[in-house]
Amino acid sequence: MSTLVIRQLHVAIVDNETKKQTEIIKGLDLTINTGETHAIMGPNGTGKSTLSQAIMGHPNYIVTSGDILVDNVSLLAKTVDERARLGLFLAMQYPVEISGITNFEFMRAAMNAQRSPKEQLSIGNFMAELQRNLKMLNMSEAMLERYLNEGFSGGEKKRNEILQMMMLRPKFAILDEIDSGLDIDALQVVAQGVNALAGPKFATLMITHYQRLLDYIKPDYVHIMMDGRIVKTGTGALAQELEQTGYAHLRDELGLDIKLVDED
Template sequence: MSTLEVKDLYVSVQDNNEEKQILKGLNLKMSTGEIHAIMGPNGTGKSTLSSTIMGDAKYHINSGDILLNGESILDWPVDQRARAGLFLAMQYPAEIPGVTNAEFVKAAVNARRPKNDPVPMGEFMKELQSTLKTLDMTMEMAGRYLNQGFSGGEKKRNEIMQMMMIKPSFAILDEIDSGLDIDALKVVSRGVNLMRGDNFGALLITHYQRLLNYIEPDFVHVMMGGKIVKTGDASLAKRLENEGYAKLRDELGLDIKLVDEDA
């Protein structure tokens, strides 16, 4: 079993020549075998959390720690975190002309294997074909340049395909449901559910209950004001869908203004 822990994390970002505090003492612990979901109003720091865990340099960690299997990873570069088993499916994946999907995924798979033991080509292609079929993607997608000319739905499926091939210990899925129709949402959810098991954990960052209808989380966390203010089971997400965030904020006695409230 592997663990990922965020301890009392304070994170800021440069905004108009000023340091803007975004995360304000966030705590989270998860283990492989678990699916966690984070929900919260706009502007509360959900995407900041995902980017900080993966080591995005534009975010400044003021204090706190991020531990992978008990070891701090604050000084680790992005590629070291990825090799150690962390994976981020981004909201807006970058387009990389000149590098095909298959080339990119094969390099990523080999990066997690011993240097003298690359994945055999036949084994790689067989698994790639199977994974593409699972996600209703064609082999033609494997030969296209990474995300170039892809629709929003194709990019999201492609992120899940990479996750399934790389087999990380922990996947952070940042609004993987954004912009997907029902059919595409079902396909993406299928890929995540096939990964569930003792050697895999996921952190789903989402605004909507509908994703959690297809990927049932073990834990749901609510973020407000840059930290987690409440944790529950899957029923908490359904409550938020029905009641919204303002009622929970008032119930908890929090002095937090929600971004989408009238001034």
């Protein structure tokens, strides 16, 4: 079993122009073991995406205090690629498009990056694995010859993220709003992919606005995030409850003095 521990984490974002730091995550604790499925929900602007980027090591997000550890090893000094090779995967909310590199080339390079020079994947094994996953995600092989995410529809991009996750088999997969921009059918397909990986060596952290996703990927834990902290943790039932009552209600119930971004 592996464990991802986030301890009293504070994260600031740096404005590229003014170089001004703004604190977004304000003391967050979270422990995820492989074999578990977690969901983080919360109103807009509470730092859900910031958390995912900070775990992955995006250079614009600065950890000002606290720690992120995988099996007791701190990630803070590790580069983005080292974190990935330790078993972290972030399915991005907005995957970038990269021209001139085919999806196929990219995926093969990524798979081989995890392996030592002696254990590079044979093209046969790679193709077999790829075809199996493409089929599960209802994706056509033509996607492989297209440039990485270039001209992909929103749904295609999300599927492509899940395809990469299935190929790379991480220990900890963070899915940042994987449900946004997906219709019901696509959502089911994506959920199928995530569920296929479920097992004792795999953990999921879903970041979502909607309870709907949790109908397809059942969480063991649901965490509610507000103003840079986790304010409540419960089971799937908590998400359903929130769907009825809303975030403002929960805030008032907890007696928190927080202004929600979309509140007038």
